Amino acid sequence: MKVDIKLKKEIDNSYEIIIDSFRGFETDVKVAIVSNAKVSGLHLEKVLSKIKAKELYIITIPDGEEHKSLNTIEYILNRLFEHQFDRKSLLVALGGGVIGDMVGFVASIYQRGIEFIQIPTTLLSQVDASVGGKTGVNNSFGKNLIGAFYQPKGVYIDIDFLHTLPKREFSAGVAEIIKMAVMFDRSFFEFLENSDLRDNQEDLKKAIKKSIELKAAVVSKDEKEQGIRAVLNYGHTFAHVIEKETNYQQFLHGEAVAIGIVMANELAYNLNLLNKSEKERIKKLLQKYNLPTLYKIKNIDSFYESFFLDKKTKNKKITFVLPFSIGNFNKKDDIDKKIILNVLEKFKN
Ligand SMILES: NC(=O)c1ccc[n+]([C@@H]2O[C@H](COP(=O)([O-])OP(=O)(O)OC[C@H]3O[C@@H](n4cnc5c(N)ncnc54)[C@H](O)[C@@H]3O)[C@@H](O)[C@H]2O)c1
Ligand SMILES: [Zn+2]
Numbered sequence: 001m002k003v004d005i006k007l008k009k010e011i012d013n014s015y016e017i018i019i020d021s022f023r024g025f026e027t028d029v030k031v032a033i034v035s036n037a038k039v040s041g042l043h044l045e046k047v048l049s050k051i052k053a054k055e056l057y058i059i060t061i062p063d064g065e066e067h068k069s070l071n072t073i074e075y076i077l078n079r080l081f082e083h084q085f086d087r088k089s090l091l092v093a094l095g096g097g098v099i100g101d102m103v104g105f106v107a108s109i110y111q112r113g114i115e116f117i118q119i120p121t122t123l124l125s126q127v128d129a130s131v132g133g134k135t136g137v138n139n140s141f142g143k144n145l146i147g148a149f150y151q152p153k154g155v156y157i158d159i160d161f162l163h164t165l166p167k168r169e170f171s172a173g174v175a176e177i178i179k180m181a182v183m184f185d186r187s188f189f190e191f192l193e194n195s196d197l198r199d200n201q202e203d204l205k206k207a208i209k210k211s212i213e214l215k216a217a218v219v220s221k222d223e224k225e226q227g228i229r230a231v232l233n234y235g236h237t238f239a240h241v242i243e244k245e246t247n248y249q250q251f252l253h254g255e256a257v258a259i260g261i262v263m264a265n266e267l268a269y270n271l272n273l274l275n276k277s278e279k280e281r282i283k284k285l286l287q288k289y290n291l292p293t294l295y296k297i298k299n300i301d302s303f304y305e306s307f308f309l310d311k312k313t314k315n316k317k318i319t320f321v322l323p324f325s326i327g328n329f330n331k332k333d334d335i336d337k338k339i340i341l342n343v344l345e346k347f348k349n
Pocket of ligand 2: 128176236253257
């Protein structure tokens with residue numbers, strides 16, 4: 001005997017990302033803005049003045065990656081229950097990627113799913129975390145291991161929020177922009193070489209838009225990360241090891257990615273994929289934003305072994321995403337261990 005449960009249906013998860021000064025919205029449902037004290041101190045007033053809702057609540061959670069946890073999720077859920085939010089209510093994430101990922105996750109599970117809107121306030125979250133629908137939290141076993149794919153109803157990107165962002169945080173976001181350019185778009189890379197996103201607001205908007213378009217193109221082909229989405233991992237295979245080795249203390253994620261890009265390029269160069277002058281050009285662009293490009297590997301063997309701890313390492317094979325010229329990439333999962341160790345050796349001193 002069997003019962004067929006037919007659930008095949010087309011779900012349209014499309015949504016809009018608006019890159020403009022935040023104009024707000026009006027709604028007749030309950031709304032909760034989730035933020036932390038730092039971001040709300042700087043930007044809540046402006047956001048509040050532009051949202052008209054049936055009832056509006058503010059939920060303040062502690063700042064920092066260490067609070068990206070199930071505890072905080074439960075805290076937010078409890079506030080929603082207290083305020084008697086229902087399935088029509090709306091959440092707004094106001095903050096960086098940490099807040100965006102958590103609010104998205106809460107939205108995906110509160111009464112089996114309610115709508116949420118993102119207002120990302122860091123460059124990294126504007127270009128990266130707000131696209132693709134990955135939500136979730138960390139636990140003692142690792143980063144982002146608990147979560148869901150869940151798309152927002154909309155994303156508002158306003159570069160005015162970035163004026164209060166520390167320089168280091170800004171540059172960390174630029175590292176992800178550079179990653180996209182090197183992978184997918186040579187003319188975008190050249191545009192970045194000829195501009196300075198720190199003091200040209202129009203170019204900054206263009207760069208954000210372009211990065212989002214490039215990421216969206218990948219994500220819409222591969223929402224659940226079965227294949228091509230893995231190319232977004234350029235520089236990240238190395239970065240994750242560096243972040244782990246330094247206990248997530250020394251570098252911001254984007255900074256570790258910058259070093260990871262330099263390492264990946266060195267590998268690509270050793271495999272005769274990438275030539276020396278392009279390798280140097282990429283490094284120079286990272287350095288323009290004061291991003292670190294050096295990391296002293298203490299123990300090559302343990303660095304190498306750490307590649308296998310990455311959740312994206314499948315069947316004992318390490319997949320490297322490598323540029324073979326600026327704007328074009330290759331995926332390699334059969335690189336000889338000796339070659340990898342040789343490259344790591346260069347980062348020993
Ligand atoms: N969902 C995804 O696809 C995706 C992609 C990339 C990263 N992420 C996640 O995003 C997180 C990193 O995001 P992040 O770099 O935005 O870090 P973050 O959210 O921790 O923000 C960095 C710091 O800047 C502060 N801040 C935020 N906006 C500010 C502003 N306008 N002015 C001054 N300070 C401000 C924050 O309070 C925080 O202290 C990680 O948890 C990562 O896993 C998710
Ligand atoms: Zn990243």
